[in-house]
Amino acid sequence: MTRVFVPRDAAALAVGADAVARAFAAQGAEVVRTGSRGLVWLEPLVEIETPAGRAAYGPVTPADAAAILAGGHHPLALGDIERYPWLAGQTRLTFARCGVVDPLVPPGFAGLDRAREIGPDAVIETINRSGLRGRGGAGFPVGVKWKTAREAAGDLKYIVCNADEGDSGTFADRMLMEGDPFLLIEGMAIAAFAVGAARGFIYSRSEYPHANATMARALEIAHGDGLLGSFNIELRVGAGAYVCGEETALLESLEGRRGQVRAKPPLPAHRGLFGRPTIVNNVLSLAAAPWILQHGAAAYAALGTGRSRGTKPIQLAGNVARPGLYEAPFGLTLGQIVHDIGGGTATGRPVRAVQCGGPLGAYFPPALFDTPYDYEAFAARDGLIGHGGVVVFDDSVDMAAQARFALEFCGLESCGKCTPCRLGSKRGVEVMDRIRAGREVAANLALVEDLCETLKFGSLCALGGFTPYPVMSAIRHFPEDFAAPVTAAEPVG
């Protein structure tokens, strides 16, 4: 019986992968459901097992199943997908197995085995030397966080995985949970071993029902098979609050309260969940640990640029010809990402703006496409790479509408603790409406700038603190959109 690999990644399901899987099964093929390879414009991307290896086809419809199984030339044939330039150009460490394996078959835990061989202190030293920084966006050195929690006094410590991936344009956490959940579980077990934590939580999103189902099943298997020893991991699902991606709001939510941000200090590593020492790491930070343990800190640190070491799973989305997940060492330029990898816009119109780092990230114009993809280089240009989202817009975008949306989103999702974020965001929307109506534009722009300063310095967390990035970058780089009355476009909200 021919084995056929069909993704059940939510993005593949969203474009008909289930119907494709049924069509292959109806033709008598043995269908194996995998995660996604990340070449999302080719989804549903199907691979057929042949004596010469896997042969890929995409985007496949149910009507194609019979002809593909019959063999011979097919117009959707892509050949060996690992030689396909978009995939061959990547350095897949975290996503090496994603899209290849059945996500619910436990692999060996070679990284965890290595961790147990060398002991907790050497694990932390290895993570430190690898240069791994927080992949959620803040870029804090992971090893330093682990060391702090290890040294904190306490008989019960927690590992919390932040899987509340709320940034628009990002889907790497979702893809990994759906395509290789055991890598995350192994990473959490390594962190738990290093800091001496007995319990773990994965805090995911209600917007990710498929990831949650796969993750829950993988946890059942891991616990049932005794893969984690005494370490216990529980999956918790949020309830639609963007701010719960902020680590202290996430902890409040886990404890059963409104997701309101806590002031720091105390650091969660000292006093976190239920007042205990707690590591809060992003999915991708934890999932990087097994590779680092298995292959060594030097191998990881050899990749990347400046103080940004290792690989970053870049997520290309929005109006782009080849959207998907592209894992590469830091250092590609933004222009390479958008044009060489992304292939420019999906609509074929010129690229006008690229928002990097989610709804709190700056809009970059093509004039800044020489910016290297690394934490410091983006910061130097008043931007951030965040969780790795890159959202492309063509020349039909109205940047004043985008700036207004950033403020509106801040208001919608504000936890309410800090006044500039809770109220300033609402006033900001009103001022933007006056600007878009052409009323006292210069004075109102000055007011927005002043408001952004207040947000930046008067907010406890990144929601209020970073909302100025999209707003001010839109004003600075696209002043022409703020100059004249807008008549045609409807406000976003």
Added chain:
Amino acid sequence: MTSLHPADWNPDTARAIVDAHAGLDGPLLPILRAIQAAFGCVPKAAIPFLAQALNLTRAEVHGAVSFYHDFRDAPAGRRLVRLCRAEACQAMGGEARAAGLLARLRLAWGETTADGAVTVEPVYCLGLCAVAPAALVDGEPLGRLDARRLAAALGAA
């Protein structure tokens, strides 16, 4: 998540849900999610009930319920469309797609059609940004949305 078959408030059901979560640390959110799954919403009667059962104040329970966008005070329609309004979907014309659907159903965001058939809600990112514009229809993902695909997913609604 919302139930497509909402039930009337029933304290025995609620008690069973609380008991099933008794072993959890910080159980309020999982309990509220289970309550909404059972009743289609978080009924008003659940708030004093949970406060009593969990030894919390009513304000603490109400505060949590009102904070999270997912919790509703009345059941959704028989079909629930959660349309993404975040940037990646905006870049692919999601707002126009949404406006078209809302106009066709004569709804504003968050409303349910008069016959109780469809509720349309905004959502800010489903992680389906590479197949934008995207939606979840009754929990099933739908990408590369156009008017035809959206209409097909909703059937005759």
